[in-house]
Amino acid sequence: MSEPSPPVRRRRAPFDELAPPAGPSTTLMHGAKRPERNAGAVVPPIYQTSTFHYPAEFSDAAADGAVPLYTRTENPTQEVPAELVRRLEGGEAARVFGSGMGAITTTLLALLSPGAEVVAPEELYGGTLDLFRGLLSRFGVRVRWVPHATPDAVAEAVTPSTRLLYLESPTNPTLRVHDLARWSRAARSAGAWLMVDNTFATPINQQPLSQGADLVVHSATKYLGGHADLLAGVVVGSEELLARVDAAHTVVGSVLDPHAAFLLARGLRTLALRVDRHNQNAARVVAALADHPKVLRVDYPGRSSPEEEAVAARQMRGRGGMVSLVVRGGLPGARRLLRGLTLFHVASSLGGVESLASLPAETSHRTLTPDERAARGIEDGLVRLSLGVEDADDLVRDLTRALDGL
Numbered sequence: 001m002s003e004p005s006p007p008v009r010r011r012r013a014p015f016d017e018l019a020p021p022a023g024p025s026t027t028l029m030h031g032a033k034r035p036e037r038n039a040g041a042v043v044p045p046i047y048q049t050s051t052f053h054y055p056a057e058f059s060d061a062a063a064d065g066a067v068p069l070y071t072r073t074e075n076p077t078q079e080v081p082a083e084l085v086r087r088l089e090g091g092e093a094a095r096v097f098g099s100g101m102g103a104i105t106t107t108l109l110a111l112l113s114p115g116a117e118v119v120a121p122e123e124l125y126g127g128t129l130d131l132f133r134g135l136l137s138r139f140g141v142r143v144r145w146v147p148h149a150t151p152d153a154v155a156e157a158v159t160p161s162t163r164l165l166y167l168e169s170p171t172n173p174t175l176r177v178h179d180l181a182r183w184s185r186a187a188r189s190a191g192a193w194l195m196v197d198n199t200f201a202t203p204i205n206q207q208p209l210s211q212g213a214d215l216v217v218h219s220a221t222k223y224l225g226g227h228a229d230l231l232a233g234v235v236v237g238s239e240e241l242l243a244r245v246d247a248a249h250t251v252v253g254s255v256l257d258p259h260a261a262f263l264l265a266r267g268l269r270t271l272a273l274r275v276d277r278h279n280q281n282a283a284r285v286v287a288a289l290a291d292h293p294k295v296l297r298v299d300y301p302g303r304s305s306p307e308e309e310a311v312a313a314r315q316m317r318g319r320g321g322m323v324s325l326v327v328r329g330g331l332p333g334a335r336r337l338l339r340g341l342t343l344f345h346v347a348s349s350l351g352g353v354e355s356l357a358s359l360p361a362e363t364s365h366r367t368l369t370p371d372e373r374a375a376r377g378i379e380d381g382l383v384r385l386s387l388g389v390e391d392a393d394d395l396v397r398d399l400t401r402a403l404d405g406l
């Protein structure tokens with residue numbers, strides 16, 4: 001006889017309340033405490049277990065939420081980072097996943113059915129593009145693409161079948177900024193949900209729910225974890241939407257292992273400190289290199305036009321730690337720049353304490369054709385920088401030396 005599937009998540013033990021208003025650093029330090037449940041431990045422990053003992057009278061335990069049942073459905077260690085991100089984003093509920101793509105895929109499978117339409121800008125992370133263009137289209141979900149979306153283009157793309165508007169802001173890798181409040185108005189008027197990938201901004205710099213989004217997703221692999229040592233995803237939204245996501249989560253199985261959940265919670269404690277430094281370092285690099293003769297273009301949130309600068313100033317507290325440089329000499333020039341850097345790891349991904357440099361044409365957006373990349377401003381000579389928390393002077397010196405050598 002096969003085992004019954006675990007029931008969908010039950011009522012959980014509450015975390016201690018935190019007197020409002022608490023700033024982000026205070027929230028990260030005190031926002032997920034319930035020491036009486038953890039033998040008084042100041043640092044929540046790792047429940048490294050796949051399953052849990054439950055009383056013979058299972059229904060009683062289930063009714064009061066006293067015991068989790070199975071780690072694919074829930075585990076107390078996963079609840080700690082979920083609660084911290086929930087509080088930072090200002091949502092009712094949050095769940096963690098085994099990766100950012102796991103979070104995105106599970107949520108879309110939970111909310112969309114054949115015949116549904118999604119409206120999205122063309123500038124998205126390559127994996128998300130692959131999901132929209134491949135898997136989802138095989139299940140009868142159609143995506144209406146809007147070229148770098150002006151609000152009018154969004155409103156025109158919406159049809160009675162639109163269920164979801166999906167975007168990233170700032171975008172990967174050209175760091176364009178979308179007006180979240182306007183997208184949210186378009187979603188409202190269509191009776192659709194707005195889902196925002198907030199990976200690049202982090203909740204320290206931008207809180208999409210406060211701008212009218214219904215769901216926020218993160219690749220927690222990046223800034224939230226912050227140390228390039230784990231894969232994770234987080235989704236934040238209303239209790240009602242997250243209950244739908246739970247039903248898919250438990251069968252899709254993109255689960256955050258308890259040890260990785262512990263590392264994520266540990267990384268989150270310093271998120272506000274780290275993001276301040278990332279913001280400062282990126283701003284310093286832009287100021288120092290914008291006029292370098294080997295740099296043809298600098299991508300940075302708000303730089304592409306006065307309109308985007310106004311939007312960024314309104315909806316972002318800081319501009320984040322990402323900068324893209326289009327350098328002279330196309331792909332060979334970009335490769336030479338990478339070879340000349342000594343303080344940057346040449347690696348894909350972003351958001352860790354160490355600086356990284358990569359070529360999106362060969363990494364995050366390699367599955368696009370050259371024409372598709374060109375249409376999105378992803379030139380072969382575009383080098384994406386994830387500025388870490390090193391000293392800004394050293395990063396600027398390293399970049400300047402490598403650019404001078406081109």
Ligand SMILES: Cc1ncc(COP(=O)(O)O)c(C=O)c1O
Binds near residue numbers: 099101168
């Ligand atoms: C903006 C963005 N969203 C989602 C993802 C996917 O996250 P993960 O690699 O954790 O699955 C990435 C990965 O690079 C990303 O850059």
